[in-house]
């Protein structure tokens with residue numbers, strides 16, 4: 001009896017999800033490993049969200065940690081000052097990041113600021129926000145502001161262990177992937193991919209490029225901003241160093257290495273590269289910390305030379321071959337299924 | 341009613357400059373609904389610029405464009421497309437990472453929602469004879485197929501007026517004949533008005549009821565293919581370039 005492709009996909013997804021759910025239980029005694037896997041998930045979320053603006057819409061956004069920082073400061077400040085639950089802070093943080101995205105995206109897209117200019121502008125934004133929050137003594141300032149400590153409080157999203165953060169991050173990741181997948185198969189997704197390739201050609205076919213890019217930026221900013229709330233709770237403080245240009249660039253790199261526009265590509269890249277980075281950091285010690293940037297550069301160059309479409313394509317093709325063997329269905333070999 | 345020559349497009353005193361260069365110079369013309377008209381002229385005459393200005397990619401420096409009775413001067417391209425005008429590009433602008441089917445789907449979303457968009461895609465793909473390459477990536481296609489895909493995605497937006505910028509350039513005689521057949525069918529069966537820019541005279545002469553001639557940005561002649569091929573100014577313009585065929 002042959003297995004249907006969709007069944008096979010579901011089973012595989014189920015197995016992967018089960019593994020993801022079991023990981024913390026297997027390594028629960030090792031806090032360091034828990035931090036590692038949670039960080040992998042964090043970057044998985046960021047890169048997956050980035051895929052919407054970067055991969056689909058083709059806008060080289062280098063401001064992920066601007067939106068993350070805004071979410072973290074919104075939620076963190078609400079918690080510190082008014083004891084507002086970070087669960088609400090997540091939504092509000094996402095909204096603040098989205099609002100900021102509109103402020104930035106509206107003029108940028110209105111005046112057709114494109115490609116390298118968009119990249120530079122978004123990159124500068126992160127630094128501008130960092131300085132602004134250092135100077136804004138009421139909320140930021142040069143010293144860390146600590147969130148109230150609880151060994152286990154669901155209301156405050158504060159836990160003495162990383163395990164709950166891992167699961168929260170996993171939930172956000174699943175949401176980000178579903179959002180990505182849905183957009184990829186909808187009108188917005190087709191419009192984004194079209195304008196990402198050629199804006200004039202897309203416009204001629206009825207695509208309101210400006211509105212579509214703004215929508216993509218808003219969705220991305222909301223997911224990243226909401227994640228920022230969890231980020232603040234996880235670290236236990238808020239600080240302007242959250243607005244990190246290097247980390248923002250890293251998110252874009254993961255998105256590109258993973259494969260532009262492929263739903264699970266960025267996650268795949270995050271799993272491989274962030275693990276490698278953290279491993280190097282642990283085994284080489286603090287003074288060699290930035291060595292991971294060398295590794296990233298080498299990987300980027302290799303990808304640019306041999307797999308400009310990203311590593312996900314490699315996995316996809318292999319997976320399709322496997323699928324066609326298992327199901328005996330030649331259809332799956334065709335390139336018409338985005339995200340698979 | 342079909343015989344009425346109510347213009348679908350009225351262009352008056354259109355001018356487009358690039359610095360000192362006047363690429364389109366005070367051009368006025370009318371395209372009657374339901375016809376196939378040609379726009380010819382030597383290289384650099386301003387044909388592509390004329391298209392870009394009409395479809396909203398450029399804003400004109402002077403003049404007015406009225407489409408189906410509505411002033412569309414300075415309107416963004418996506419709005420003009422919604423009103424029923426689309427085009428192909430001389431230098432193909434393919435969505436290289438998308439398949440043929442996906443590319444056509446982008447166009448089909450112009451007038452269709454998720455529930456019936458694929459019906460439109462299927463219809464256009466079979467109309468243009470793209471079944472065999474429907475799942476291929478546009479980046480892997482040859483020029484002839486690419487031009488056909490550009491035509492298909494523009495058709496999928498369901499335009500009333502379709503502008504074709506040198507759709508026949510670089511095609512073999514057989515491919516050209518096929519393309520002309522598709523265009524005739526489109527005009528006859530779906531009453532789409534066509535405006536074809538062509539360098540290949542054979543295609544224009546065989547297809548068009550009316551021809552406009554641009555030279556150095558100016559409209560120098562207008563008439564039937566017969567009239568145009570005997571017009572001394574046209575012959576002169578083309579001889580200057582030794583391009584007449």
Ligand SMILES: Nc1ncnc2c1ncn2[C@@H]1O[C@H](COP(=O)(O)OP(=O)(O)O)[C@@H](O)[C@H]1O
Pocket residue numbers: 358361363381382383384385386387388389390
């Ligand atoms: N974007 C542009 N910037 C400056 N000059 C241009 C531009 N586009 C076209 N031109 C110039 O305008 C003139 C008309 O070009 P074009 O419209 O492409 O002619 P055609 O399509 O008839 O060959 C040419 O001299 C060309 O060099």
Ligand SMILES: [Mg+2]
Pocket residue numbers: 387388389430
């Ligand atoms: Mg031209």
